[in-house]
Amino acid sequence: MGFPEQQQVPPGIQSEMSPLPDCGEDSYRGSGRLAGKRTLITGGDSGIGRAAAIAFAREGADVAIAYLNEHDDAKQVQQLIEDAGRRAIAISGDLSDAAHCRSVIETVVEQWGGLDVLVVNAAYQMTHDNLQEISDEEWDYTFKLNIGAFFYLAKAAAPHMPAGSSIIASSSVNSDSPNPTLAPYAATKAAIANFSASLAQLLGPDGIRVNSVAPGPIWTPLIPATMPPEKVSKFGDNVPLGRAGQPVELAPVYVLLASDEGSYISGARVAVTGGRPIL
Secondary structure, three states: OOOOOOOOOOOOOHHHOOOOOOOOOOOOOOOOOOOOOEEEEEOOOOHHHHHHHHHHHHOOOEEEEEEOOOHHHHHHHHHHHHHOOOOEEEEEOOOOOHHHHHHHHHHHHHHHOOOOEEEEOOOOOOOOOOHHHOOHHHHHHHHHHHHHHHHHHHHHHHHHOOOOOEEEEEOOHHHOOOOHHHHHHHHHHHHHHHHHHHHHHHHHHHOOEEEEEEEOOEOOOHHHHHOOHHHHOOOOOOOOOOOOEOHHHOHHHHHHHHOHHHOOOOOOEEEEOOOOOOO
């Protein structure tokens, strides 16, 4: 299948990708499965987070998105949420900072009185062929954003989440089969899967379910922003289905895990990998 060779500066802008990812803007149809649920999605401006935000709103949820600085992408998502007749909040800032994570939760709780669904999806990755290329700063930042923010957000959110609430974290096929060129990212994704399983046990007595989703190759801004052009052009070719997935193809899994229909699903890691197995 393949994509045109292209390169962006991290974290990447969805509107500058070719082709544009399909996040369900024109295709997702809701059926009230998340009616009235107050939701926060990190990385909700683009990619998987954007697809989840669109789907959640069309399923009846109010949706807050937290993002870094991709303001135009975030405004588009906010408008799509409001077009679905739901309340929207967009909060920019660096989620690698613990204080900002707590501030995000405080903002949502102050405006909506609580939180029913937390989707921890924002992440950073970079491709390196040599261990010596990975700087201390990059290693630290990758862990602070990818797994640190999960801890900060979940800890701040849990006291405001009633029984029946759901926490969903975006892990990766790399949690099980690490790509050596994505070593820091892969390590954090394994930590996310593991921490999700721990939280499911810690928060289960409070009626809060915790799960993780393990995507395979999905066409998001992280790809042209963190991979060399020649790898972008072949992205997703090596899975059994022979192509990269689109963000909209993840949305139904996040909807299920957030909905009351998933009331007995907790501690799971759901693979959406195009046929590449995870253990």
